[in-house]
Amino acid sequence: MREAFRKNKLPLEAILEERDLCLALFVIYTSREELPLLMLEKKTKQLLSELIKKLEK
Numbered sequence: 001m002r003e004a005f006r007k008n009k010l011p012l013e014a015i016l017e018e019r020d021l022c023l024a025l026f027v028i029y030t031s032r033e034e035l036p037l038l039m040l041e042k043k044t045k046q047l048l049s050e051l052i053k054k055l056e057k
Contacts, residue, residue: 004044
């Protein structure tokens with residue numbers, strides 16, 4: 001989970017820096033099964049994309 005976030009956080013960081021904002025984000029992984037990295041990355045990208053959309057409003 002950390003790796004997926006680390007690899008995909010740059011667009012969110014850019015928006016936050018551009019708007020001089022700070023964000024505390026906690027992601028809690030609750031699945032009992034371990035998902036493949038590619039699936040985690042896809043879901044992380046979706047999450048960050050939705051956060052960016054909310055910040056742009």
